[in-house]
Amino acid sequence: MIANLFVVGPAGSGKSTFTAAFREWMIKNEYDTVVVNLDPGAEILPYTPDVDIRDIVDLNSIMNEYGLGPNGAQIVAADMIANFVEELKSEVDNYEADYIIYDTAGQIELFAFRAASKFIVDYLGGDRSMLAFLFDPSLAKTPSGFVSLLILSSSVYFRFYIPFINILSKVDIVEDNDLYNIAEWSKNWNSLYDALITENPSMRKELSIELFKALENIDAFRTLIPTSARMLYGYEDVYTALQLTFAGGEDIEKR
Numbered sequence: 001m002i003a004n005l006f007v008v009g010p011a012g013s014g015k016s017t018f019t020a021a022f023r024e025w026m027i028k029n030e031y032d033t034v035v036v037n038l039d040p041g042a043e044i045l046p047y048t049p050d051v052d053i054r055d056i057v058d059l060n061s062i063m064n065e066y067g068l069g070p071n072g073a074q075i076v077a078a079d080m081i082a083n084f085v086e087e088l089k090s091e092v093d094n095y096e097a098d099y100i101i102y103d104t105a106g107q108i109e110l111f112a113f114r115a116a117s118k119f120i121v122d123y124l125g126g127d128r129s130m131l132a133f134l135f136d137p138s139l140a141k142t143p144s145g146f147v148s149l150l151i152l153s154s155s156v157y158f159r160f161y162i163p164f165i166n167i168l169s170k171v172d173i174v175e176d177n178d179l180y181n182i183a184e185w186s187k188n189w190n191s192l193y194d195a196l197i198t199e200n201p202s203m204r205k206e207l208s209i210e211l212f213k214a215l216e217n218i219d220a221f222r223t224l225i226p227t228s229a230r231m232l233y234g235y236e237d238v239y240t241a242l243q244l245t246f247a248g249g250e251d252i253e254k255r
Contacts, residue, residue, distance in 0.1 A: 003242045004125030006102045008112055008156055009134030010149075014169040014229065018134060019103040020047035021229035022238060026099060031239070034097040036088070038120075039105045040077040041070070049103070051091045056084045074110055082116035085123040092124070099242070100125070112156045121160060130163040130245055131156065132238065135224060137170055141178040143196040146185050154220040163245045165225060167238065172228040179226070186224045189216050 005022075007015045019035060026033040037049035040057040057080050062073040081088075092100055102124070104111040111117055121129055133153045139145035157164045166186070171179060185192035189212045197203060215221060225241065227234030 002098055002100065002128050003246045004100045004102065004129045005132055005238075005242065006104060006121060006125065006129060007132050007134065008104050008108060009167075009169075010108050010136060010139075010152065011106050012138075013134035013136040015106070015134055016042070016045055016047070016103050017229045018132075018167065018169055018227065019101055020045075021227070021232055022235050023047060023101060025232050025235035026101075026239070028232075029239075031099055032095075032097045033099040033101065034092060034095045036092060036100060036102045036124075038081065038102050038111070040081070041074050041105065041110075042103075045103075050095060051088060053081060053084075053088065056087060057081060074105070074107070075114075078105060078110040078114050079116045082119055085120055089124055108152070108156070112159055118160055121162070128246060129160075130165065130242060131160060132165050132167050133157075134167045134169045135182075137168060137174045137178070137182070140168065140182050141174065143185070143192060143199045146182065146192065147196060150215060150220055154215060154218060157218075157220075165238070165241045166222055167234075168224040168226045170228065171226040171233070172230050182224065183226075186221060189221050192221075 007019050009015050023033055023035050034050045035047060036051040036053075037045060038053050040053050040059050042054065057077050059070070059073050059077055062068065062076050062080070063070070066073070066076060068076065133156055135146075135149050135153070140149055153166055168174075168182060174182070181195070185195065193208065193212050196208065225234055225237045227238065
């Protein structure tokens with residue numbers, strides 16, 4: 001049985017670094033894992049992908065063929081991936097791995113908010129897919145920043161509506177007090193609301209309360225999994241989340 005993990009998040013949240021570290025953790029623990037790069041615009045990656053969309057979709061060729069700049073070519077390339085999902089899936093299937101990690105585009109809108117994106121996830125992963133949304137601690141450490149990430153995370157979840165986990169990346173650069181606050185906010189909307197009102201007293205109370213209630217109703221307030229690529233910390237919890245979702249807590253390889 002197979003588990004597919006699609007790593008998403010805002011630019012700078014550490015998606016490729018997370019992917020490289022999780023792969024390293026998986027290999028150290030002898031789990032059969034394949035890494036797929038789904039970012040045609042990636043220039044440098046901290047890992048060597050087993051399957052690479054850049055071998056199929058070339059950004060420079062798109063720029064020359066359509067007379068586009070880098071941003072326009074990125075948009076065309078993001079949609080073009082849908083034309084090659086069969087080839088990508090064939091390459092992935094050849095590895096016969098139990099775990100597939102997909103590193104998505106640096107700019108989240110190029111993956112999460114393009115018309116082709118849901119088709120790509122459904123085709124490559126089907127009902128064995130999970131999203132890992134990365135929270136950048138440099139933004140998450142303020143109440144308003146945390147709420148912004150929470151809304152974005154919920155929006156991505158709404159787009160795909162598949163199993164979903166939230167990841168706090170780069171915890172080795174977070175002060176203990178900030179880490180404590182972030183953990184509390186992820187579990188208790190009252191705590192987050194109080195912190196937000198303290199930060200921004202002019203916020204309209206009625207609107208913010210209704211927003212928080214809506215987030216609570218869709219289960220947006222879920223515990224963040226803290227990780228550190230530098231220390232290989234937290235990846236056992238990510239692995240456990242995969243097991244609980246797809247194997248009821250048992251190792252997928254044993255099923």
